[in-house]
Amino acid sequence: MQLFELTALQIAESIRQKKLTAREVIEAHLNHIQTVDGIPGTVGGDPAAEPDKIHAFITLTKESALEQAAAIDAKIAAGEDPGPLAGVPVTIKDILCVEGTPSTAASKILANFVAPYTATAVERWQKAGAIVLGKVNLDEFTYGSSNESSAFQPAPRNPWDTSRVPGGSSGGSAAAVAAFEGPISLGTDTAGSIRLPAAYCGVVGLKPTYGRVSRYGLIAFGSSLDCPGPLTRTVSDSALALQVMAGADPHDSTAATVPVPDYLAEIEKGVHGLKIGLSPDYFRITYFDAATGALEEQPLPAEIKQAVYDAAQKLAAQGAEIVEDIPMPHTKFGIPAYFVISRVEAASNLHRYDGVKYGYRTPDLTEDLRSMYRKSRAQGFGLQPKLRVLMGMYVSAAQYSEQYYNRALKIRSLIRRDFDEAFAKVDTLLTPSTPGPAFKIGGVYGDSVLMQYADQLLVTGNHAGVPGISIPAGFDGENLPIGIHFFAGDFREDLLFRAGHAYEQATKNEAWRSARPALAR
Amino acid sequence: MSEEITRELFNHLVELAALELSETEAEYLRKQLNNQLKAIHELESTPLDPDTPIASHGVPYTAATTPALRSDTLNSHPNPAKLLAGAPEVDENYIIVPEIPHQKLK
Numbered sequence: 001m002q003l004f005e006l007t008a009l010q011i012a013e014s015i016r017q018k019k020l021t022a023r024e025v026i027e028a029h030l031n032h033i034q035t036v037d038g039i040p041g042t043v044g045g046d047p048a049a050e051p052d053k054i055h056a057f058i059t060l061t062k063e064s065a066l067e068q069a070a071a072i073d074a075k076i077a078a079g080e081d082p083g084p085l086a087g088v089p090v091t092i093k094d095i096l097c098v099e100g101t102p103s104t105a106a107s108k109i110l111a112n113f114v115a116p117y118t119a120t121a122v123e124r125w126q127k128a129g130a131i132v133l134g135k136v137n138l139d140e141f142t143y144g145s146s147n148e149s150s151a152f153q154p155a156p157r158n159p160w161d162t163s164r165v166p167g168g169s170s171g172g173s174a175a176a177v178a179a180f181e182g183p184i185s186l187g188t189d190t191a192g193s194i195r196l197p198a199a200y201c202g203v204v205g206l207k208p209t210y211g212r213v214s215r216y217g218l219i220a221f222g223s224s225l226d227c228p229g230p231l232t233r234t235v236s237d238s239a240l241a242l243q244v245m246a247g248a249d250p251h252d253s254t255a256a257t258v259p260v261p262d263y264l265a266e267i268e269k270g271v272h273g274l275k276i277g278l279s280p281d282y283f284r285i286t287y288f289d290a291a292t293g294a295l296e297e298q299p300l301p302a303e304i305k306q307a308v309y310d311a312a313q314k315l316a317a318q319g320a321e322i323v324e325d326i327p328m329p330h331t332k333f334g335i336p337a338y339f340v341i342s343r344v345e346a347a348s349n350l351h352r353y354d355g356v357k358y359g360y361r362t363p364d365l366t367e368d369l370r371s372m373y374r375k376s377r378a379q380g381f382g383l384q385p386k387l388r389v390l391m392g393m394y395v396s397a398a399q400y401s402e403q404y405y406n407r408a409l410k411i412r413s414l415i416r417r418d419f420d421e422a423f424a425k426v427d428t429l430l431t432p433s434t435p436g437p438a439f440k441i442g443g444v445y446g447d448s449v450l451m452q453y454a455d456q457l458l459v460t461g462n463h464a465g466v467p468g469i470s471i472p473a474g475f476d477g478e479n480l481p482i483g484i485h486f487f488a489g490d491f492r493e494d495l496l497f498r499a500g501h502a503y504e505q506a507t508k509n510e511a512w513r514s515a516r517p518a519l520a521r
Numbered sequence: 522m523s524e525e526i527t528r529e530l531f532n533h534l535v536e537l538a539a540l541e542l543s544e545t546e547a548e549y550l551r552k553q554l555n556n557q558l559k560a561i562h563e564l565e566s567t568p569l570d571p572d573t574p575i576a577s578h579g580v581p582y583t584a585a586t587t588p589a590l591r592s593d594t595l596n597s598h599p600n601p602a603k604l605l606a607g608a609p610e611v612d613e614n615y616i617i618v619p620e621i622p623h624q625k626l627k
Contacts, residue, residue: 116603210580224578248588254578256586293559336563347538354539356618358607368620370539378541387550389538391557394526407564409575414567416579448553449560465579490580 003028008088008183008237012129015076015087022072022087026065026131029089033060033133033181036159036519041137041152043111048154052162054519055154056176058094059102060134065089068131082129085244089182090125093173094135095142096186096228097217098122101132105219106150107140109353109360109380119217120252121186121228121245128244133182136172141350142193142221143384145454147171148445151382157441158201159517160480164438167197167454173231174201180520184241185231190222191338192458194229195470199433199483202472202515204500205231206238207458209491210465211256213242214249220349222342225462235471235500239263242493258491266494271502272319274495276486277326277426278312282457285435286332288449304432307473307482312430314506315499323426328418333411334459335452340395340408341463347392350385353377387448416464423466423489428499432457433470433483461487469496471503474512526554 003025006014014020038053039045040060075082097103097115104110118126126132137156139149146165147155156171158164159179166175170187174197177185187194189207198205206229213228220226230241243263249255283300299305312322355361355376362375381389395404422429435456444451461468466487473484484503488495507513526534531551535542542550598604601614610617 113607116600116607210578211582211586250588250591253588253590254582255588256580256582257588258586288556288560290556293556295560295563330567333564333567336561339557339561340564351539355609356616359609361609366619368622369618370622372619373539374541377539381540383546383550386538386540386542386546387553389540390531390534390550391554393534393537394530394554395561404561404564406575407569408561409577410569410573411564411567412576412579413574416576447556449556452557452560463576463579 004032004180006183007234008085008232008240011088011183012084012086015072016081018076022069022131023066025087026069026089029133029182030062030065033057036179037181039154041106041150041154043108043151045153050154051157054157054159054175054179054181056091056136056156056172056179056181058104058106058135058137058152058172061101061132065131065133072129072131084128084240085125086129088130088184089133090130091133091136091173091176091182091185092122093138093170093185093187095138095188095219096122097219098132098135101135103135103219104152105141106138106152107380107382107385108151109377111151111360113359117217120214120249122217124245125186125241130184136176136185138172139169139384140382141219141385142169142188142190143388144168145192145196145451146439146445148441149382149384158438159519160202161438163440164480165200165441167200167438169193170205170231171197174198174203174205177201177203177231177233179517183233183237186228187231188218189227189229189462190225190342191462192455194231195458195468195483195485196434196455198231198470200438200481202481203231203233204235204238204472205229205470206242206493206496207461207468208242208246208493209467211254212246212467212491212493214252214255216249216251222345223349224345225342227462235497235504236264236267238469239267239497261494263494263497267497267501269498270318271315271499274320274428274499275323275426276312276315276320276499277323277422277429278308279326279328279422279429279431281328281331282431286335286453286456288453290447290449300432301436303476304436304482308430308432308484311473311484311503315502318502318506326422326426326429328422328460330411330414330418331460334415334463335456337408337411337415337463338459339391339452340404341412343388343392344396344405345392346388347396350389353380355380412463415460419464419466419487419489427488428495429487431485431487433485437476437478437480437482458485466490467493467496469500471500474510475515524555525558526551
C-alpha cells in the first residue's frame with residue numbers, strides 16, 4: 001500500500017506512534033498530486049485542457065504544507081501530541097477562507113481575494129494537526145451540481161471517468177478524495193453539494209445538522225441552508241473529521257450549543273436494534289420537461305433502487321429493523337421551494353460584491369459609483385450568480401413574496417414535519433443519494449432546472465436542517481459509482497456513522513471495495 | 522407559452538440587481554428564469570392550511586441550544602492594514618470610489 005492510500009485515522013496513528021513522519025506523508029501526497037492532478041484551474045483557462053487529469057486544485061500550497069509538516073514532526077520529536085489529525089493532509093473547498101491563501105469561490109469577482117482570516121472549521125482541523133495541501137475547485141459560489149460553472153478552468157473531472165463531471169458543488173473535494181489527493185476534504189452542502197459529488201465519485205460525504213459546524217469563514221450562499229462538512233473515503237474518517245470541527249463558536253450565533261459526542265466510540269455500536277426506515281417518496285424521481293414546462297415522474301433507475309434494498313437487507317442481517325412505507329409526501333417540493341428560498345438568500349448575500357472593499361473592480365472608466373457597481377458585478381460574476389440574484393430579486397419583491405417566498409417557507413415547514421413524523425417512528429431513513437450516476441461533461445450544463453433536480457433526493461435535508469450522509473454502494477453497469485444515503489434527526493450524526501460503518505463492514509469483502517480509479521492505481 | 526418574466530420586468534430586475542448584461546446573456550437568463558418559475562409553480566399544487574407557520578430555519582433553536590449573545594463591546598481589528606490590502610483602491614486608511622451620485626436637498 002502506498003502512503004497516499006492510507007486513511008486519516010491510519011496516518012494520524014502512524015505519525016503519533018513515530019512509524020511515519022508528517023514530511024513523508026505530505027511528500028507522498030504532493031508527488032501523487034503532481035502525477036494525477038494536472039494544471040490547476042485559472043480564470044480564462046481552457047476547459048478542455050488535459051482531459052485525462054483530475055484538476056481538483058485551484059491553489060496548491062506546497063511550501064506551507066511542508067512547513068506545517070515540519071512543525072508536526074518537531075512536536076513529535078519534542079514529545080508533544082500534535083492532536084487527533086496529526087499530519088493528516090487535507091484539502092479545502094475554495095469557498096472557505098484560509099488566512100494568507102487566495103479564497104476565490106471559483107469566481108472572477110474574488111479571484112484576487114486573499115483571506116485575512118481562517119474559517120473556524122479549518123482552524124480546528126489545523127489545531128488538531130491537519131495539514132492543508134491547498135484549495136480545491138467548485139461551482140462558482142457553489143452554484144451548480146457539476147463544477148462546470150467554475151470560472152477557474154479546467155474544472156475538476158470525475159476520477160472514475162474523466163469524460164464525466166465529479167458532481168458539485170464540492171466537486172474538487174470529492175474528486176481529490178477519490179483520487180487519493182488527501183484523505184479528507186472540507187466541503188459545504190446547501191442542497192446536496194457534499195453528498196451528490198460524494199455519490200458521483202464513490203466517497204463518503206457528510207452534511208452535518210445545521211448548527212453542528214460553524215459557518216464562520218464560509219463565503220455565504222444560502223445562510224439558512226449552508227453546512228460545512230467532510231468528504232472522506234471511510235465513515236470512520238468522516239466521524240474523526242466531524243469530531244474535531246463540531247461545536248459552538250463565538251463567531252457564529254447559529255452554531256448550536258449542543259455537546260459533541262465521541263463519534264468514534266459511537267460508531268462501534270453497530271445497528272442492532274436500530275429502526276431504519278424506507279420511504280416510497282424517495283424511490284420516484286421528478287424530471288422537468290423544458291419543452292412542455294411539465295414536471296414528470298419516473299421510477300428510480302433499477303440499479304440504484306437495488307443498491308438501497310440490498311443495503312437494507314445487509315443492515316437487517318446485523319439486527320436492524322427495517323420499516324417500510326414511511327410517508328414523506330413533501331419530498332417532491334424540495335427543489336421548487338429551494339429555487340425560491342436559496343435564491344432570496346443568495347441575492348442578499350451577493351450584494352456585498354460591489355468592487356469597493358475587496359475583490360474585483362472594473363478597470364473601465366466609470367462616471368459614478370452606481371456605474372462602477374454594475375460594471376464590476378457584470379464583469380466579475382458568471383452566469384450562475386447572475387441567475388440567482390435575478391430570481392432572488394423577483395420572488396422576494398413586495399408584490400410577489402406572498403405567492404412565492406412565504407409559500408416556499410411554509411412548504412419548508414411541511415418538509416420539516418415529514419422528518420419529525422418519520423423520526424418519531426424510526427432512527428434513520430435509508431434513501432438513494434442521487435437520481436442517477438455522474439453525467440457527461442456538457443450533458444446537462446446550461447439547463448439550470450435539470451441541473452438543480454440532480455439534488456432532489458438530498459435538498460429536503462437542507463430545508464429540514466437534519467444531517468445526512470452519502471456512502472459508496474458499488475458501481476452501475478457502466479462502472480460508475482452509486483451512492484446510498486441515510487438521514488437522521490437533529491444532531492444524530494452518531495446514528496449516520498453507525499449505519500454507514502455497519503454497511504461498510506458488511507461489504508468489506510465485496511470485490512467493488514478494492515476498485516481504484518485508473519488514474520490512482 | 523406565456524412568459525411570466527417579460528423583457529420589461531426582466532430589465533427592471535437587472536437594474537435592481539445592479540447588473541449589466543449582453544443581449545446573449547439576457548436572453549439565456551430570462552429563459553432560465555421562466556423555466557425555473559414553471560418548477561416553482563409546483564408549490565401551488567398542494568393546499569396550504571392558512572395556519573401553516575413559515576420556517577426560516579429547519580432546526581428549531583431553543584434556549585438550551587442557542588449561544589448566549591456576546592457582550593456589546595467594541596473590538597478593534599488587530600491589523601486593519603491587512604483588511605485594506607484587499608481593497609481595489611485606497612488612500613491611507615480610506616477606500617477610494619468613483620463619484621457618489623447625489624441630489625442637492627431642496
